[in-house]
Amino acid sequence: MYSPMDKRGNLSKKLSKKITRRKALSTAAKVGIAGVVGVVVGAVGGYFAGSAAVPPPQTTTVTQKVTETVTSTVGAATVTETVTATKTVVSTKTITSTATAPATPTEWKPKLEPAEITVLSSPDCADYLKYAAEEFMKLYPQVKVEVVPLSWEALYPKILSDLQSKTGAYDVFTIDVMTLGSVVEAGAASFDKIMKENPDIVDPNLDIADFEPTYFGYGSVWAGEIYGFPVYPNHMFLYYRKDYFEDPKIKDQFKAKTGKPLKVPETWEECIEVAKFFTRDYNPDSPTEFGIALMFPTTHTMMYNVLNWIGPIRQSPTGISKYGKLDLYYGDYCTEDGKVWFANEDGARAVKLIQDLLPYSPDPFGSDYGETIAQFSAGTTAMCPQWSVPYGDFVKALAGGDLMKARDIIGVEMIPGIVDQGQLVRKPVSGGWALGINGAISDAEMRAAFVFAEFATSKEMDLIHWTKFVMPPARMSNWEKPEAKEVLSPALFETYAKSMRSLSYRPRIPQEPEMERIGNPMWQDIIAGRKPLMDGLEELASEWQKLVDQFKHPEK
Known part of the structure; x- marks a missing residue:
């Protein structure tokens, strides 16, 4: 049995103190990023001005296929990574809006x-939505907008309770994609x-086709x-200490110990070694106490994190070839026809890759979102799988809020x-x-x-x-704008754009909360x-299958 604190003792009080998800997220908007946003803030005032653009298309297709081939070196082998935006069957229908745009x-x-x-x-949306509410009320002073932030654990039950009871206590709510x-x-x-x-309230510049189609x-x-x-669409990244990975002395030490050049890991096997x-505990000369910040708590974090x-x-x-095309109603835990598939050698392989990383993480079962952010921010780990918003926390902690300095750290x-069949x-x-x-x-509230x-x-x-808030753009028209690419971190933006075409997915069926x-x-x-291992996977797959079987697929 793995004990997360074996041989290492406890972390400092600073790291062992629990950090709420709300507190961890709130600092992202306080890094000093606001100072570089003047170039775009002016656009808000022009939101309603000069709107005589071409009306939005009445038909929008939500599937898109984009193939990208990348050749890279993994270990001693050269492999090819082919990235396809949609091998999916979320909906092959064309979405037709019946609304008519104003003339x-x-x-x-x-x-x-x-x-x-x-x-x-x-x-993670609250600070931005408060800002948006303030700007909106300048345009519509007769409409009062109050933003109420709640932790994810409290938010989701509150939304469902209000919708089911039809009390209408909340008018607008953020939808986590899998819910x-x-x-x-x-x-x-x-x-x-x-x-x-209400065709009169449809913005002629709404442009639904501009939303990234797979995420939409x-x-x-x-x-x-x-x-x-x-x-905003989002996905997880691998943050790493660039200053350590590029330090000649550290690179020489890694080469001496492993016989390989130090590089950012592309496979989980490489990540274990790095x-x-x-x-x-395994390298007294390491500049960090641990190699990677991992989070496997018994919260909703577990549900998404395992999918990496x-x-x-x-x-x-x-x-x-074994499990069929990916259906985004079921997500990656199921086959194309809704069968939970991982109670086999493939599922065991995924778990073993996780288990082999555990000794190199501070407290993988006691850490959640906020704790891993704190561990990387404090310089305790060299790597940290996390979402986009914590980049602001990392800039503040590791570079004193200096965005340009942060690019080197x-x-x-x-x-x-x-690697599978020669493909990364x-x-x-x-x-x-x-x-x-x-x-x-x-009706008035709805409008x-x-x-x-x-x-x-x-x-x-x-x-x-x-x-301003490190929340990635959902609009494809913003992906090519210089201010989007350069204002924060070109590496973050480029990785975001590349990753967007190659993601894993949680189930989004109504039974997901019970799963x-x-x-x-x-x-x-x-x-x-x-x-x-196998007993546990079989038991879990069996329990989940009972829930998945309750779902009536709307397109099958």
Whole structure:
């Protein structure tokens, strides 16, 4: 059985102190990034001005296929990584909006009645949405917008309770991508219906086709109907101490110990070797106490984090041949026809790769989102798999808030993967948020809520939430803008764009919350070795299959 603190004792009080997810996320907007955003803030004032652009297309397809081939060296072998945007069947339908755009106005500003709307927000969206609310109320002083942040653990039950009870206590809410099926079933409003019944509030520059199509289809569209607009797509990255990886002395030490050049790991096997080198118990000369910050708690973090290891096996050429194409209703834990697949040698391989990393992490079962951010920020680890928003925390802690200095200290790469049939397959877990609307609110609140959702996810605001709040852009038109690429970290942006075409996915069926409740502690028992590996995988797969079987696929 693995004991996370074997041979190493406890971390300092600073690291052992629990950090709430909200507190960890709140610092991202306080790094000093606001000082570099002036170039885009001016765009907000022009959001409603000069809107006589071409009306949005009435038909939008949410699937897109993009193939990228990358040749790289893994160990001693040269491998080819082929990245395809959609090997998926989330929806092969064309989404047709029945809304009619206003006829080329010189200035578009729909009429809204006085209303008060409350936005229930995840912590990582809250600072941005408060900013967006303030800007929105300048344009619509008759509409009062209050943003209420809640931790993920409290947010999701609160949203479902309010939707199911139809009390309408909250008008707008952030949708975690894998909870889409649950909120639709509970009573979220159809955006297609809102647009059809209120064509005057459809922005002529809405441009639904500009949202990144795979993410839009996964996080906002259910059974061919729109239930939200993307706030930001996200996925996990591998952060690493670039200053250490490029230090000649450290590189020489690694070569002397391993016979290999030190590089950022591309496979989990390479990551194990590098993490061991940067763990002081195994290398007294290491500049860090541990090699990698890992998080496998019994919270929702477990559900998504395991996919960084499961995903590349599931979506490898061998995995596709065994388990079929990826269906984004079921995600990577299931086969194309909805069978939980991992109670076999492939699932065992993923778990063993995780287990082999555990000795080189401070406290993998006691650490969650906030703890791993603190560990990397304190210089305790050389690597840290994390989401985009903590980059702000890392800049503040490791570079004193200096964005240019941070480029030489903090490196960003794709999450490692596996080599299968000569191909490097890396599938970082996807995430992100959309804005949904409560289906049980009044007409005046519904109209105000929809216009706010349009505003907060507009092209102008999409760019601002990247440059000011480190929330990646959902709008493809912003991907090529110099300020998007350069203002924070070119490496972070380039890795984000590259990873966006190669992700793993959680299930988004209504049964997902129950899958988490049952699965999170079972996964920890399996990974910690408290249960025999195959017995544990078989038990978990059996329990999950009972839940998946309850789901009626809307397209099959």
